[in-house]
Amino acid sequence: MNETNPAKEPAAGADTSGTPVYILAIETSCDETAVSIICDGTEILANVVSSQIETHQRFGGVVPEVASRKHVESITWILQEALDKAKLHPSQLSAVAVTQGPGLVGALLVGMVAAKAFACAWGLPLIGVHHIAGHIYANALVHRLEYPFLSLVVSGGHTELVYVESEGHFRIIGQTRDDAAGEAYDKVARALKLPYPGGPHIDRLALESEEALTLPRAWLEPDSYDFSFSGLKSAVLSAMNSAAMKGQTLSAGAVARGFQDSVVEVLVEKALRAVKAYGAKQLLLAGGVAANKGLRSRLEARCAEAGVPLLAPPLPLCTDNAAMIGAAAFLKFRRGQFASLDLKADPQLKLEEWSV
Known part of the structure; x- marks a missing residue:
């Protein structure tokens, strides 16, 4: 469990006059139980996160039923701890926000029930938030956003x-056609017998290795902004199996660097091409893999070459947290777009449908 409160610049458009808007936000979409209290959409008063990584490590991945049970065990005391850290009474809050989807349905339901109960008990409006909108607007907690922008x-x-x-x-202009990048990282890490979650271990090995396994890049059609990492994962497994049949062992560092180089090159180059094509003023990095040092380093270098401002959250705001949910919820709050108490968790919620 930890608390994050990074230094920030106020987001463009934030209303700093009059009565402060305090949003209590809950995030339980996967294996982190998180509660945050955000003031005026940009200031983090409390951001408490309870991770389940140690629980799921022995299984090599997240077990949905176990994740749901851990959320049930943790949500009440985390709510109280967030209020204590923010030094606020529930009567001072302006609204309750909760991740509506996407995510694991059982995990989402725990946060949804907690948010509805809290909102009902204290007579507060309820705001359902799209998980990916939260990741994108985590940047608003530390940067000034300029529209239009593109988010990777x-x-x-x-x-x-x-x-x-x-x-x-x-507007989603490109998406994965098979494995997500983080999913591919975990599968390759499992093949290398690295601990779960595998992404940070592959990132470390890749940065330390001086050699790299030669692997393909999946560019797809010339004008496509979509991604595909399933073939790359298969190429890694094929190379490892081929070496094993010859009685050889591939260096884990070389495999990690070759894999990461391939993933990062495609992500970065497609993002930069899209920024130019759409006339975006900024490129925002978002999501758990935004904490990857290799990806950050390559993006920083390429954006500097192209003269494109790159915004990325600090590492604690890259992985799942409730502060990002509070930041996105503020967009709905300002427009009075509240949900009824029959709001349902939606594991397949579409980002474009959530737009304010």
Whole structure:
């Protein structure tokens, strides 16, 4: 469990006059139980996260039923801890926000029930939030956003290029056709017998290795902004199996670097091409894989060459947290777009349908 409160610049358009808007946000889409309290959409008063990584490590991945049970065990005390850290009473809150989807349905339901109960008990409006909108607007907690911008979303379940023409208006212009980048990282890590979650271990090995296994790049059609990592994963497994049949062992570092180089090159080059094509003023990095040092380093270098401003959240705001949910919820709050208490968790919720 940890609390994050990075330094920030106020987001464009935030209303800093009059009565402060305090949003209590809940995030339980996968294996982190998180509660945050955000002031005026940009200031983090509390951001408490309880991770389940140690619980799921022995299984080599997230077990949905186990994740749901851990959320049930944790949500009440995390709610109280967030209020204590923010030094606020529930009567001072302006609204309750909760991740509506996408995610694991059982996990989403725990957060949804907690948010509805809290909102009902204290007579507060309820706001359902799209998980990916949260990842994108995590950047609003630390940067000034300028529209239109393009966001490269890279996580365990999502790899997308999202064009945001104006505040809260999303258009997906590219997405993965098979494995998400984070999912491919975990599968390759499992083949290398690295601990779960595998992404950070592959990132470390790749940065330390001086050699790289030669692997293909999946560019797809010349004008496509879509991604595909299933073939790359298969190429890694094929190379490892071929070496094993010859009685050889491939260096884990070489495999990790070759794999990461391939993933990062495709992500970066497609993102930069989309920024130019759509006339975006900024490129935003979002999602759990945004914490990957190799990806950040390559993006920074290429954006500097192209003269494109690159925005990325600090590492604690890349992985799942409730502060990002509060930041996105503020967009709905300002427009009075509240949900009824019969709001349903939606594991397949579409980003473009959530637009404000």
